[in-house]
Amino acid sequence: MKNSELIVHERPDLFRPWLIVGYKGWIDAGYVSSGSVTLLRKNLGAQRFAEIRSDGFYEFRELRPDVVVEGGLLRQVEFPKNEFFYWRNGPLHPDLILFIGHEPHIRWEAFTDLFLELAGELGVERVVVIGGLHDQVAHTIPRKISVVASNHRLLKELLDYGVDLIDYAGPGGQVSLLHQAAQKKGTDSCMLWGRVPYYLQMRSPKDSLAVLRLLSSLVPFEIDLKSLEEDVVLTDEQIRRAIEQKPELKSYIKQLESMQGGKTPGEPPPSDQVVIEAVITREDKGDKKTE
Secondary structure (H helix, E strand, O other), X not given: OOOOOEEEOOOOOOOOOEEEEEEEOOOEHHHHHXXXXXXXXXXXXOEEEEEEOOOOOOOOOOOOOEEEEEOOEEEEEEOOOOEEEEEOOOOOOOOEXXXXXXXXXXXXXXXXXXXXXXXXXXOOOEEEEEEEEEEOOOOOOOOOOEEEEOOHHHHHHHHOOOOEEOOOOOOOOHHHHHHHHHHHOOOEEEEEEEEEEOOOOOOOHHHHHHHHHXXXXXXXXXXXXXXXXXXXXXXXXXXXXXHHOOHHHHHHHHHHHHOOOOOOOOOOOHHHHHHHHHHHHHHHOOOOOOO
């Protein structure tokens, strides 16, 4: 590969690999996208083998590099990372390529071309984008994963797992371009979306758990989700305590629970959204298991 923006450290020999995409940014409500793929990378012990240079794809005044200063001396400047990892699955099951990075601000087509250049070289059989979106749903009611597929055959396969279909018209992200470009090249692609209650501005282990359970059934592969299951119990208790202090928000959630026939509930008070965020992030500091 001659493109200097795509750096390949190793060319692994993989069996019918699937490319699993996790993004930080617009599609990462509840850290479902970046958190799920990061947890998958750590749990499987996937190995880094390639990266996309960040320079030229981001507005650094919006996504600033991290710096480390020690004793008055600049020790490190680290730009946003876009990294690919590989993991070899059991016999006769697809291997995995994991991508963890930031949705680009500019040059979406060029970024997409780099993805598909690498995917084509490694014989990627399917592209799976994991996303998180904020929606008018209650955290107290089980919610299905929502999907978009590149063809009817793949959509039928996903429907066997009890997913919801998406009807949407509006602003899109680079992942939609990636999905479309893969489709044009004849590569199966789909998007798996976790739906996060928009009154919860924090990580959502419940949606990450649902996404990873579905993904591990589709491939398939073995993954230990015990720590994520424990996070779900802990987070639900934190949310319950936070909501008990806010009767307006509690009433709004009751509306969501009883919503029938497309009836739209009223907006929750903005102050309640801030309180939920503050309570959860304060108790979660130093414990970023799904990020």
